[in-house]
Amino acid sequence: MANARDKKYEFVRREDAPILPPPATEAGITGWLWHNIFESMADYSSIGAGIRSLSMAILSVLILYFGGAQIYALIDFTIFSAVFSDPEGIKREACWTVDQGGALPSGWHGACWPFVVAKQKFLLYGAYPAEELWRVNLTGLVGLVGLVWVLIEKLPYRREVGAAMLTLYPLMAFILLTGGNTDTEFFNIGIWLVIGLAIISAGRLGKRGFLGSTFSEFGTLIGFTGWVFLIFNAVRGVAAVDFGLEPIDTRDWGGLLITLVVAITGIVASLPLGIILALGRRSEMPVARLLSTIFIEFWRGIPLITVLFMASVMLPLFMPEGVNFDNLLRALIGVMLFSAAYMAEVIRGGLQAIDKGQYEGAQAMGLSYWQTMRLVILPQALTHVIPGIVNTFIGLFKDTTLVSIVGIFDLLGAAQSTIADPSWSSHVQALSVYVYVALLFFVFCFAMSRYSIYMENKLSKSRSH
Amino acid sequence: MASKAKTKNVISDEVMISMENVNKWYGTFHVLRDINLTVHKGERIVICGPSGSGKSTLIRCLNRLEEHQDGTINVQGIEINNDLKNIDEIRRDVGMVFQHFNLFPHLTILENCTLAPIWVRKLPKAQAEEIAMEYLTRVKIPEQALKYPGQLSGGQQQRVAIARSLCMEPKLMLFDEPTSALDPEMIKEVLDTMVELAEDGMSMICVTHEMGFARKVANRVIFMDEGQIVEQNEPEAFFNNPQSDRTKLFLSQILDH
Numbered sequence: 001m002a003n004a005r006d007k008k009y010e011f012v013r014r015e016d017a018p019i020l021p022p023p024a025t026e027a028g029i030t031g032w033l034w035h036n037i038f039e040s041m042a043d044y045s046s047i048g049a050g051i052r053s054l055s056m057a058i059l060s061v062l063i064l065y066f067g068g069a070q071i072y073a074l075i076d077f078t079i080f081s082a083v084f085s086d087p088e089g090i091k092r093e094a095c096w097t098v099d100q101g102g103a104l105p106s107g108w109h110g111a112c113w114p115f116v117v118a119k120q121k122f123l124l125y126g127a128y129p130a131e132e133l134w135r136v137n138l139t140g141l142v143g144l145v146g147l148v149w150v151l152i153e154k155l156p157y158r159r160e161v162g163a164a165m166l167t168l169y170p171l172m173a174f175i176l177l178t179g180g181n182t183d184t185e186f187f188n189i190g191i192w193l194v195i196g197l198a199i200i201s202a203g204r205l206g207k208r209g210f211l212g213s214t215f216s217e218f219g220t221l222i223g224f225t226g227w228v229f230l231i232f233n234a235v236r237g238v239a240a241v242d243f244g245l246e247p248i249d250t251r252d253w254g255g256l257l258i259t260l261v262v263a264i265t266g267i268v269a270s271l272p273l274g275i276i277l278a279l280g281r282r283s284e285m286p287v288a289r290l291l292s293t294i295f296i297e298f299w300r301g302i303p304l305i306t307v308l309f310m311a312s313v314m315l316p317l318f319m320p321e322g323v324n325f326d327n328l329l330r331a332l333i334g335v336m337l338f339s340a341a342y343m344a345e346v347i348r349g350g351l352q353a354i355d356k357g358q359y360e361g362a363q364a365m366g367l368s369y370w371q372t373m374r375l376v377i378l379p380q381a382l383t384h385v386i387p388g389i390v391n392t393f394i395g396l397f398k399d400t401t402l403v404s405i406v407g408i409f410d411l412l413g414a415a416q417s418t419i420a421d422p423s424w425s426s427h428v429q430a431l432s433v434y435v436y437v438a439l440l441f442f443v444f445c446f447a448m449s450r451y452s453i454y455m456e457n458k459l460s461k462s463r464s465h
Numbered sequence: 466m467a468s469k470a471k472t473k474n475v476i477s478d479e480v481m482i483s484m485e486n487v488n489k490w491y492g493t494f495h496v497l498r499d500i501n502l503t504v505h506k507g508e509r510i511v512i513c514g515p516s517g518s519g520k521s522t523l524i525r526c527l528n529r530l531e532e533h534q535d536g537t538i539n540v541q542g543i544e545i546n547n548d549l550k551n552i553d554e555i556r557r558d559v560g561m562v563f564q565h566f567n568l569f570p571h572l573t574i575l576e577n578c579t580l581a582p583i584w585v586r587k588l589p590k591a592q593a594e595e596i597a598m599e600y601l602t603r604v605k606i607p608e609q610a611l612k613y614p615g616q617l618s619g620g621q622q623q624r625v626a627i628a629r630s631l632c633m634e635p636k637l638m639l640f641d642e643p644t645s646a647l648d649p650e651m652i653k654e655v656l657d658t659m660v661e662l663a664e665d666g667m668s669m670i671c672v673t674h675e676m677g678f679a680r681k682v683a684n685r686v687i688f689m690d691e692g693q694i695v696e697q698n699e700p701e702a703f704f705n706n707p708q709s710d711r712t713k714l715f716l717s718q719i720l721d722h
Contacts, residue, residue: 355565355567357563357565357566357567358567358569360530360563360567361563361567361568361569362569363528363530363556364528364530364556364559364560364561364563364630365556365560365580365581365585365629365630365633366553366556366557366581366585366633367580367581367584367585368553371584371585375580375584376569376580379571380569380570380571383571
């Protein structure tokens with residue numbers, strides 16, 4: 001007799017167990033709501049769990065109430081209660097309440113959009129002459145198209161467009177915005193061009209070892225300096241050509257135009273400068289290391305406001321009589337160097353995360369220092385610190401508002417000066433324009449933030465480790 | 466050994482490496498002490514010894530990943546000194562495989578293999594890719610060419626690293642403990658690749674504890690201890706009849722278990 005105990009476990013499945021839809025708490029909207037909101041406040045199995053669930057519930061309601069109230073207040077101010085038009089052209093009275101002599105109900109509180117619309121040109125372009133605005137618009141449009149082209153990966157010729165955006169576009173923007181035709185003498189530029197060529201040749205010779213072995217190590221660097229020299233002066237040469245555009249002094253620039261010019265120049269220049277400084281600080285050459293460290297620590301040690309003050313007030317005092325740099329240019333250089341120092345430290349963090357084996361692997365195959373950096377180390381280091389880099393970009397973008405203290409009317413400065421206009425004076429005048437400016441800043445910063453997250457995801461996916 | 470006969474005996478008189486009275490210090494620590502070594506073209510040398518005995522440092526001096534302070538090192542008649550041109554020339558001819566592979570994680574396998582040929586040997590991309598695929602086929606992973614290093618197993622990564630070095634068509638290969646970081650089941654595939662390479666007549670210097678490999682392909686085994694070359698001999702004699710007490714002790718420690 002086969003023992004009955006064993007038989008007890010005998011089992012053969014004759015029908016498949018049915019595949020059932022998940023319970024409401026697992027999938028779909030209800031599942032999301034359950035896991036993200038209600039699960040934390042649904043456990044009353046013990047006293048401790050009950051207290052926790054209850055406090056979670058109370059906290060959620062409170063946050064919902066206050067957050068909701070804030071958001072509703074903002075939407076109400078900007079949309080529901082806002083005044084959108086001023087058909088009668090009565091300006092400030094369009095945004096006055098009954099008590100103030102206007103038509104709006106007593107206690108009314110909403111955005112005065114006709115005011116912002118009326119000041120639109122000033123907020124975006126400052127005092128830039130109205131008949132020349134097409135130049136700014138064209139610069140902006142080309143910039144936008146180029147940027148989108150480079151950022152979207154599916155488009156062809158991205159590399160070429162990117163190269164043009166970094167070389168031709170700044171030149172074009174400079175000529176369009178200022179009008180070019182700087183009064184530099186071509187003879188003067190010619191001399192500098194020849195000097196640039198001479199430096200490049202010296203670098204070449206040095207690299208081949210004609211000038212001794214110690215010199216050969218610096219050949220690349222000397223050649224690079226020569227190229228910078230040559231390109232800088234070639235640009236000066238082109239900028240001196242008369243294109244028949246009316247010159248517009250940077251004192252007439254303002255608003256979003258200034259904000260974007262300062263931010264984009266700072267962003268575009270700080271990355272390569274920061275890379276060079278970070279490499280310098282980790283270099284084995286004591287001089288390069290010392291100079292980079294001093295530079296970085298100096299610029300990180302002083303506030304941006306001080307930098308801007310020094311640039312616009314102190315610098316002219318040290319200049320010889322008659323030499324006068326443009327105020328905007330001085331502020332630009334200040335912002336550029338300042339952000340380069342921060343960028344350098346972010347990038348240095350990325351460089352430190354790279355394993356020593358990567359350098360050795362590259363060196364053992366015969367790659368030179370610059371090849372190793374460009375092809376092996378930097379692509380990895382920069383990927384590691386994308387969040388830090390974008391953080392610096394966003395910080396820089398918002399710090400551009402500080403240029404208003406040296407008399408440059410950026411977006412915020414322009415907004416502030418519109419408030420002084422009595423023809424639009426009302427109790428919501430300041431608030432309306434500030435909300436508008438905040439919205440503009442948010443759009444730019446949020447876009448940068450999203451793109452960086454997209455890049456991080458993309459890069460981490462393609463390498464999957 | 467039967468398998469030994471398979472290896473082409475192509476050792477020539479041409480001197481590939483000569484080290485004369487080489488000394489090196491890390492700070493006050495004397496890591497290489499009076500090293501004298503001559504390697505001929507076609508030789509396959511295995512260097513073994515306890516950890517910290519300077520074996521890795523020795524081969525890393527041969528392509529200037531480490532700097533020696535005293536004595537002369539000549540590789541293919543070019544002296545290793547502070548002249549960057551000499552170092553570049555030597556590195557072009559000397560391949561190196563590392564314990565931790567040191568593949569570039571941001572590049573595909575194929576890009577890893579074509580990087581140096583394109584930038585150092587200045588080959589056109591198509592030709593570099595052709596060479597790379599040839600060597601990837603030789604290490605038996607051509608189908609992984611478009612993957613990233615992070616997607617491969619340790620053994621596959623090390624074989625890629627070997628292929629990457631071979632793409633520079635070096636005259637000498639240095640192996641720095643190539644199997645030490647691998648899981649046991651992957652050691653064989655890497656050693657097989659190295660054995661094939663040796664059978665094709667490649668000159669190689671290999672720091673390893675794989676004594677089976679040493680017996681199979683080496684024509685000389687060098688034992689190092691405390692920064693000195695203690696004993697060197699043909700593998701048969703080295704393993705069966707070690708002379709120095711330190712060698713005997715070392716061999717008993719790694720062979721008896």
